Structures are given as C-alpha cells and as structure tokens.
Amino acid sequence: MSVTSPASTKPAFLLLEDGTFFNGISFGAEGTRGGEICFNTGMTGYQEVFTDPSYTGQLLIMNTAYVGNYGVKKEDVESSSVKIRGLICKNISERYSRMQASGDLADYLRDNNIVALEGVDTRALVQHIRNKGTMNGIISTEFNDIVRLRERLKLVPQMSGLDLSQEVSTNEAYTYGSPDATWRVAVLDFGLKQSMLRNFAERQVYLKIFPAHSSVQEMLAFKPDGFFVSNGPGDPAAMDYAVQSLKDILATGIPMFGICLGHQLLARTQGIPTFKMHHGHRGLNHPVKNLLTGKSEITTQNHGFVVDGTVAAQTPHVEITHLNLNDGTIEGLRLTNKPAFSVQYHPESTPGTFDSRYLFDEFITMMQAHKH
Amino acid sequence: MPCDSSIQSVLIIGSGPIVIGQACEFDYSGSQAARSLREEGIRVTLINSNPATIMTDHIVADKVYLLPLTVESIEQILDENQIDAVLPTMGGQTALNLAKECDELGVWERFNVRLIGVDIKAIDKAEDREKFRQWMIELGVPVAQASIANSLLEGKEIAQRIGIPIVIRPSFTLGGTGGGLVFEKEKLDAALERGLSASPIHEVLVEQAVMGWKEFELELLRDAADNVVIICTVENFDPMGVHTGDSITVAPAMTLSDTAFQLMRNTAIKMMRDLGNFAGGCNVQFALNPETEEIIAIEINPRVSRSSALASKATGYPIAKIAAKLAIGYTLDELKNPIIQDTSAYFEPALDYVIVKMPRWNFDKFKGADDTLGFQMKSVGEVMGIGRSFPEALQKACQSLENNATGLSFISTARLKPEELIETLKTPKWDRVFRIKEALSVGISIKTLRELTQIDRWFLYQIQDIVKLEKKISELRHLGELDEELMWEAKQMGFSDDQIAEQLRDCSADEVYEARKKMGIRRVYKMVDTCSAEFEAKTPYFYSTFERPATKENGSTLHG
Numbered sequence: 001m002s003v004t005s006p007a008s009t010k011p012a013f014l015l016l017e018d019g020t021f022f023n024g025i026s027f028g029a030e031g032t033r034g035g036e037i038c039f040n041t042g043m044t045g046y047q048e049v050f051t052d053p054s055y056t057g058q059l060l061i062m063n064t065a066y067v068g069n070y071g072v073k074k075e076d077v078e079s080s081s082v083k084i085r086g087l088i089c090k091n092i093s094e095r096y097s098r099m100q101a102s103g104d105l106a107d108y109l110r111d112n113n114i115v116a117l118e119g120v121d122t123r124a125l126v127q128h129i130r131n132k133g134t135m136n137g138i139i140s141t142e143f144n145d146i147v148r149l150r151e152r153l154k155l156v157p158q159m160s161g162l163d164l165s166q167e168v169s170t171n172e173a174y175t176y177g178s179p180d181a182t183w184r185v186a187v188l189d190f191g192l193k194q195s196m197l198r199n200f201a202e203r204q205v206y207l208k209i210f211p212a213h214s215s216v217q218e219m220l221a222f223k224p225d226g227f228f229v230s231n232g233p234g235d236p237a238a239m240d241y242a243v244q245s246l247k248d249i250l251a252t253g254i255p256m257f258g259i260c261l262g263h264q265l266l267a268r269t270q271g272i273p274t275f276k277m278h279h280g281h282r283g284l285n286h287p288v289k290n291l292l293t294g295k296s297e298i299t300t301q302n303h304g305f306v307v308d309g310t311v312a313a314q315t316p317h318v319e320i321t322h323l324n325l326n327d328g329t330i331e332g333l334r335l336t337n338k339p340a341f342s343v344q345y346h347p348e349s350t351p352g353t354f355d356s357r358y359l360f361d362e363f364i365t366m367m368q369a370h371k372h
Numbered sequence: 373m374p375c376d377s378s379i380q381s382v383l384i385i386g387s388g389p390i391v392i393g394q395a396c397e398f399d400y401s402g403s404q405a406a407r408s409l410r411e412e413g414i415r416v417t418l419i420n421s422n423p424a425t426i427m428t429d430h431i432v433a434d435k436v437y438l439l440p441l442t443v444e445s446i447e448q449i450l451d452e453n454q455i456d457a458v459l460p461t462m463g464g465q466t467a468l469n470l471a472k473e474c475d476e477l478g479v480w481e482r483f484n485v486r487l488i489g490v491d492i493k494a495i496d497k498a499e500d501r502e503k504f505r506q507w508m509i510e511l512g513v514p515v516a517q518a519s520i521a522n523s524l525l526e527g528k529e530i531a532q533r534i535g536i537p538i539v540i541r542p543s544f545t546l547g548g549t550g551g552g553l554v555f556e557k558e559k560l561d562a563a564l565e566r567g568l569s570a571s572p573i574h575e576v577l578v579e580q581a582v583m584g585w586k587e588f589e590l591e592l593l594r595d596a597a598d599n600v601v602i603i604c605t606v607e608n609f610d611p612m613g614v615h616t617g618d619s620i621t622v623a624p625a626m627t628l629s630d631t632a633f634q635l636m637r638n639t640a641i642k643m644m645r646d647l648g649n650f651a652g653g654c655n656v657q658f659a660l661n662p663e664t665e666e667i668i669a670i671e672i673n674p675r676v677s678r679s680s681a682l683a684s685k686a687t688g689y690p691i692a693k694i695a696a697k698l699a700i701g702y703t704l705d706e707l708k709n710p711i712i713q714d715t716s717a718y719f720e721p722a723l724d725y726v727i728v729k730m731p732r733w734n735f736d737k738f739k740g741a742d743d744t745l746g747f748q749m750k751s752v753g754e755v756m757g758i759g760r761s762f763p764e765a766l767q768k769a770c771q772s773l774e775n776n777a778t779g780l781s782f783i784s785t786a787r788l789k790p791e792e793l794i795e796t797l798k799t800p801k802w803d804r805v806f807r808i809k810e811a812l813s814v815g816i817s818i819k820t821l822r823e824l825t826q827i828d829r830w831f832l833y834q835i836q837d838i839v840k841l842e843k844k845i846s847e848l849r850h851l852g853e854l855d856e857e858l859m860w861e862a863k864q865m866g867f868s869d870d871q872i873a874e875q876l877r878d879c880s881a882d883e884v885y886e887a888r889k890k891m892g893i894r895r896v897y898k899m900v901d902t903c904s905a906e907f908e909a910k911t912p913y914f915y916s917t918f919e920r921p922a923t924k925e926n927g928s929t930l931h932g
Contacts, residue, residue: 019925041722045630063904097830121919285720325716351630
C-alpha cells in the first residue's frame with residue numbers, strides 16, 4: 001500500500017503483446033524487462049517460487065492478494081538468485097512479520113535487480129491471459145508511452161524454440177551430500193531446484209551435479225546407481241542434445257528419474273512430441289491421480305509445455321502413470337522396457353504439499369532392485 | 373469408489389434451537405447436504421425442533437419432522453419410514469450427541485440403520501480432552517504440555533517445569549469451576565489450592581497456556597479412500613486465549629510461510645487419517661509459536677462447523693454439499709468442482725482476495741454481562757467482508773456490523789485517554805480492534821500494542837495504514853482538495869463514502885459519491901470462484917471492490 005512508504009509511489013507500466021496496457025506502482029528495481037507472462041495461483045512460498053530456475057525469462061503474476069507478508073529468509077531459496085524476470089502483483093507488504101526473516105521482499109527484489117509492480121488489477125490480467133493464452137509482455141519504470149514500450153517488446157524472444165537451460169545449469173560439476181551415503185546419483189542439471197538435492201540427501205544419496213552438456217561417459221565416471229534429470233526453463237523441442245544424452249543414459253540400463261523438463265525429455269526419447277500449452281499450469285493445488293495406486297495427490301506445478309497424451313498412449317514401452325484430474329493432461333509416465341520414470345509436476349514441492357515425496361522413495365527402490 | 377447404491381433413504385439430524393455458540397451455520401450445512409443427497413436421487417427425511425430454519429422448508433427435504441431432538445422422536449421416524457442411513461455430522465454437537473445416544477441404546481442397530489460420514493469412536497477420541505491429548509502423544513503430534521497434580525507441591529513442580537502462564541483445570545467439576553489462568557508466580561499457590569479444593573477428587577490438570585501464540589484453523593475434506601484436501605486456512609487476528617467464535621478471523625492465512633503451512637498441513641492430514649472411519653468435512657486447530665515456528669495441535673472436530681460454513685463462503689467451495697456426497701461413498705477424485713463444473717472436486721482452493729470475519733456481540737442487551745473475551749464464546753453472530761486487501765475487507769466487515777461503525781472509525785463509544793486505552797487493551801474485549809485503531813491514532817506505538825495484545829505485527833501495520841490514510845483525509849479542508857490518487861487509495865482501502873465525508877466534515881456521503889464518479893472511480897465486481905481466475909467459473913458469486921481499469925490500444929477498457 002502506498003501510504004506506508006511515499007517513496008514507493010513511483011508509477012510503472014505493463015504492456016502486453018496484444019496491446020493491453022496496465023498501470024501499476026513500482027516496488028522493485030528501476031528499469032525495463034520483457035518476457036513471457038504467466039501466473040501462479042499459490043498463496044504461500046513466494047520466495048521459493050521467485051528463485052525457481054524454471055521461471056527464467058518469465059514475467060510472473062502472483063494471483064494471491066498479497067506477497068511479502070512474512071518477508072524473506074536466507075534459507076527459503078531454490079537457487080542462488082531470483083530467477084523470475086519481473087513480478088506483477090496486487091499488494092506488496094513492505095512491512096513484514098516473521099521473527100526468522102532476514103529482510104523484506106521489496107529490498108530483496110531491488111538487490112536482485114528485479115522490476116516489480118504492485119497495484120495492478122491482477123485478476124483482470126489473469127482472466128485476460130486465461131482467455132487469450134500466454135503471450136509476451138514488457139514492464140517498465142522508465143517508459144509510459146506505448147510506442148516506446150512496443151519497440152522494446154518486439155525484441156523479447158518467443159518462448160517456443162528457446163533453449164534456456166544452459167543459462168541456469170551449473171558451469172562446473174559439484175557434489176552434494178555425504179560421500180558415505182548408500183546411493184550415488186548423477187544429476188543432469190537443466191536448472192534444478194535445491195530442494196530436489198535435499199530430498200535425495202535425506203534418503204541417503206550422494207549426488208554429483210553435472211552441467212547440461214555433459215556426456216554420459218563423464219557422468220558414468222561417478223559410478224552412479226541412478227541418473228536424475230532435473231526441471232528447467234525453455235522449450236524441450238529445442239534441446240535435441242539433451243534428448244540424445246537421455247537416450248545414452250537409457251542405453252546404460254541404469255535407473256533414471258526425471259522431473260518436469262526431465263519428464264518432457266524422457267517422453268521425447270520415445271518419439272512422443274511436446275507442445276506449448278495455452279497458459280500452462282503454475283501453482284500449488286493441481287490435482288493428480290496416480291493410475292497405479294488409484295490414490296490422488298495435490299501437486300506443485302510449473303510448466304508451459306506438455307507431453308502429447310494421444311501419442312503417449314499409443315507409444316510402445318510407455319505406460320501413463322499419472323493424469324491431471326482437471327484437464328486430463330499427462331502427469332507421469334514410465335518405460336516398461338527400461339528402469340525409468342518421470343513426472344510433470346514437482347514432488348520436491350517447496351513451496352507446496354508433501355503428497356508426492358513418495359516418488360523419491362520409489363526411485364531408491366528402483367535403484368535397489370537394479371543393484372540386486 | 374462410486375456412490376453406495378444400497379443407500380436409498382437418509383435421515384439428517386438438525387441442530388435444534390439457535391443459541392449463543394451454535395447459530396444458523398448448521399441450517400446452512402444441513403440444507404446444502406439435503407440438496408446434495410436429493411441430487412443423487414436419495415430420499416431425505418429431516419428432523420429438527422426449530423421451525424425457523426431453511427432446512428425445514430418443504431422444498432429442502434422430502435419429509436420434515438418438527439419434533440424434539442430426542443431418542444423417542446428418532447424411533448418414531450424410523451418406525452414410520454424406511455431409513456437406510458443417518459447423517460449426523462450436519463447438526464453440530466447436538467446432532468452428534470443424539471446420534472451417540474441412539475447408538476448406545478441400540479436404536480440404529482434395531483432399525484438396521486447405518487451411521488454415515490462418521491464413526492462414534494472417532495467422535496469420542498476427538499471430543500474428550502484427555503483422550504485427545506493421549507491420542508496426539510501416541511501419534512507424535514505436539515500438544516500443550518500438561519500434567520495431573522494431586523497436591524499443591526506436585527502442582528508447583530509442574531508449573532515450574534512448564535513455565536508460567538499456565539491454565540489450571542480441576543477434574544470433574546461442572547463448567548470449569550475453580551479453574552483459571554495464572555499469569556503471575558505469586559498467584560500460583562492460591563490458584564492451585566482453589567482448583568484442588570474445587571475438585572471432588574482433589575485433582576487438577578496443569579497445562580501450558582500458549583497465550584500469544586498465533587492461532588490457525590484448517591478446514592479439510594477426507595473421503596473413504598483416504599484422499600485429503602485442505603479447503604481453507606484461516607488465521608485468527610486475535611491470538612490464543614480468545615475463542616475462535618469470538619475472534620476476528622482472516623482467510624487465507626496472512627502471516628504464514630510455506631514451511632510453517634506445510635507443517636500444519638502434514639500434521640492435520642496425519643491426524644485425520646488416524647481418526648478412524650471418516651468421510652466428510654473436518655476442522656483442525658493449531659497454535660504456532662511465533663518465536664520458533666513450532667506448532668501444537670489444539671483440537672480436531674470431525675464434522676462440519678461454524679468454521680466450515682465460513683470456509684465455504686470464503687472460498688466458494690461448498691464443503692457441506694461435497695461432505696454429504698463423500699458420506700454416501702463417493703471419492704473426491706470422481707466428483708466435479710460444483711463452481712467450475714468441469715474441473716475436479718479434489719483440489720485446494722486458491723484465493724485472490726482477503727476475507728475478514730468479525731463477530732457481532734450484543735452485550736448492550738445483556739446488562740451486567742462480563743464483556744471480557746476468553747475460552748467461552750459470547751458473540752451472537754458474525755459478518756464477513758471481502759476485499760482485494762486486508763484493510764478493505766476489514767473495513768467492509770466493520771461497516772456490516774450494524775452498530776453505526778462506518779469503518780474502523782467507530783464513533784458510538786466514548787473516546788479514551790491514552791493511559792485508559794493502554795489499560796483497556798490489556799484485556800480482550802469486543803471493541804478491541806476499534807480501540808487499537810484509536811490507540812494508533814493517538815500515537816501509541818506498534819511495539820506497545822504488540823506487547824499489550826500479542827496480535828501479530830502484520831495486522832497492526834495494516835490498521836496503522838488505515839489510520840495514516842484517515843489522517844491524510846481529515847487534514848484536507850474540503851472535498852475539492854481530495855485528489856484522484858487519494859480517492860483511489862481510500863476506496864481501495866475500504867473507506868466508505870460516509871467515512872470520507874465524516875473525515876472531511878464539509879460534505880455529505882452523496883457529494884463524495886458524485887465527486888468520485890466524476891473521477892471514474894466506480895465499483896467493479898469480482899468473483900469468488902475457488903480458483904483465483906485460473907478457470908472459468910459457471911456458478912460463482914461476486915463481491916464489489918475498486919480496481920483501476922486496464923486499457924486497450926484502441927482506447928477501450930478491460931475489466932476482470
């Protein structure tokens with residue numbers, strides 16, 4: 001609310017590709033940022049969301065009425081920096097309440113050089129995106145004339161056909177967890193979230209995280225009991241090198257588990273296409289049914305591309321294991337001739353429910369079965 | 373699991389008279405349940421002793437019995453009708469007690485009637501304080517520390533271990549006679565002695581008083597296949613120590629991090645899965661220590677309640693309607709979200725607005741009644757405000773109280789001096805939120821208010837924002853000076869035209885309305901759709917608010 005801090009009443013603007021123009025108030029860094037616009041319906045965990053590498057290149061709308069109420073905390077991050085390109089919300093609490101917090105969200109965004117808008121009719125904006133589909137947009141604290149904004153907006157690349165994972169993958173391989181742990185897992189990093197590593201380490205796994213372009217030979221030198229293929233931003237159709245790496249991994253016969261982008265890449269190794277969704281799934285409340293157990297789970301999701309369900313159903317050696325209860329899209333699959341499975345959603349959650357953590361246990365079981 | 377086809381005819385037990393602590397919320401859930409069952413072609417028979425309800429209207433149920441809520445009445449109904457099952461979770465504690473009594477007397481068995489939606493054992497486990505404590509300890513869920521003492525010395529030892537403040541609860545006394553809160557060490561001995569002598573067996577429970585911890589409620593649904601969803605998380609503005617029925621409550625939770633929320637969610641699911649056979653709506657309450665973010669379980673209610681009626685309105689998700697379907701065997705994943713219609717009922721609503729519930733008391737009608745708020749509920753009703761910000765929702769709720777409040781600027785009680793305000797704020801009373809606003813207006817600090825009331829800083833900051841804006845308006849000399857920016861801000865923070873006029877002192881509410889209309893500041897209507905606009909809702913409801921319109925390049929405007 002602007003009464004709390006007169007300095008924050010600096011106007012800021014949002015222009016969408018289709019010419020829709022919104023006024024807002026700036027509370028982040030100064031500047032102009034373009035990207036694909038998307039929305040997240042989660043009501044908690046804004047800091048974890050903002051630091052999730054899968055949001056690279058995106059202007060994020062938070063649907064919920066407030067962000068910033070409980071400040072920011074050093075530990076509540078999914079990577080070393082803020083990954084969203086810009087933020088659009090209804091209200092920011094510059095004064096927060098949490099004894100464990102290390103600072104307020106507005107400062108944190110400014111420190112991370114993120115342009116952020118509040119005071120936007122986010123509901124009208126979300127409805128517009130829902131009806132018209134995902135599109136590019138530009139936010140600015142500098143320009144308020146549509147002509148200038150439009151010029152800048154033209155320079156923003158389309159998400160389809162974009163390989164962004166190299167931007168967020170690690171440059172050097174590194175290890176995580178205890179070398180004395182029971183299991184060794186090689187992680188192919190396309191923009192992974194920290195909580196994935198934590199979930200493995202908690203289950204007695206020693207991990208080595210490899211850059212996106214690593215070869216299977218390099219990874220085999222770690223003597224892994226399993227391979228994990230991470231989430232990440234961008235279009236899986238633009239990542240043929242990664243599909244080849246996954247094929248090489250499958251050829252070793254060593255168990256493999258993929259999440260989100262990792263799931264889409266696994267599908268592509270089987271010749272199943274992926275396509276861009278109308279406006280994606282982003283939030284903490286997406287219902288998924290496990291077809292193997294009949295049980296359902298509330299999942300965290302963040303994806304704009306999806307595996308083609310019709311082709312998947314007809315592909316040999318591919319079994320659909322999980323379905324989205326809202327729109328019937330593919331949420332999980334496994335190969336019947338190889339020890340490999342993947343899910344579209346985020347079992348590590350953070351933010352989100354613990355309903356799907358069992359998938360990490362299933363991967364351990366798979367490695368166990370493979371070893372004996 | 374599909375609907376159980378052996379159930380053709382269901383008896384719903386109502387909640388009887390409206391009393392303080394049990395109001396018309398059960399009429400709301402009972403009517404919803406009756407409609408929900410009839411949709412499935414099930415014949416619904418209803419018993420209630422209160423004719424002044426919606427549920428006893430002939431269009432709600434197939435057959436209505438206006439009879440006393442007694443075992444004899446139930447026997448009469450079962451005699452006259454072929455009833456397959458009874459649904460006792462819609463009529464509050466009254467209905468559950470009657471169902472239990474009938475169960476103990478073997479009535480259900482004799483007429484071959486099944487209890488659906490709940491398990492008698494589950495009720496016992498949840499309602500009996502000591503059984504609940506033992507159950508939580510076995511389950512590994514933290515609860516308030518407590519121990520039994522049979523002597524003054526034992527009591528003092530326990531108090532020493534737990535630390536003051538403590539609650540003393542004498543065993544086997546009526547209505548908690550002889551019990552109480554101890555805040556000061558000097559008063560411990562006297563309080564223990566009073567408690568011990570009040571108990572016929574000279575026994576007291578010495579319990580940790582988690583005063584000042586934050587209080588949260590989760591509304592859940594569980595089906596027979598063990599699927600659980602959290603429909604709504606409600607945060608109490610008033611910390612532990614004030615009955616939730618007498619607390620201002622807010623949805624969604626405003627000051628809860630994802631880590632703390634997931635801890636509550638996991639714990640609530642664990643409790644619910646261990647409850648026994650249960651399919652329907654349930655409420656779990658937690659207290660959270662703001663210093664450590666540790667939580668303790670306060671209670672679990674395996675039935676729809678006042679809170680679930682509120683959660684239904686707050687989210688748009690009809691809890692009682694779905695709970696009734698779960699009771700007859702459906703699972704959540706096979707039902708549709710009734711508001712959106714083509715998405716699943718198995719999901720957790722997302723809100724893009726703020727809900728504030730305020731209780732309404734009638735102390736002026738109960739001369740001599742103690743207006744201090746505590747463990748026993750004293751309000752006679754409640755109002756709910758919806759807005760796109762907390763100040764807007766709070767002020768809308770105040771405006772709905774029908775007590776001359778035009779917002780937080782309550783004017784019908786005498787103004788107090790700062791020292792009087794500090795004194796009065798030490799004790800939670802019905803007008804506390806108005807007194808907090810008054811205190812902030814006269815410059816009492818957030819820190820002092822936090823110490824006095826233990827209310828979370830975030831809420832106090834929000835009230836301070838209202839105070840600052842009110843001051844800004846009152847400093848203007850006339851309506852002409854109130855510019856467009858300030859008008860937007862005032863309307864978005866829930867200031868009514870009346871309230872603005874009161875602050876300006878030179879114009880009427882109508883003049884304020886005309887002035888803002890000229891500025892293009894008009895109400896827009898937003899949906900309560902369960903999904904914060906992610907899907908197109910077929911049967912939502914609406915609330916009004918103020919939002920700046922977006923524009924299209926052709927100059928037209930876009931509204932949500």
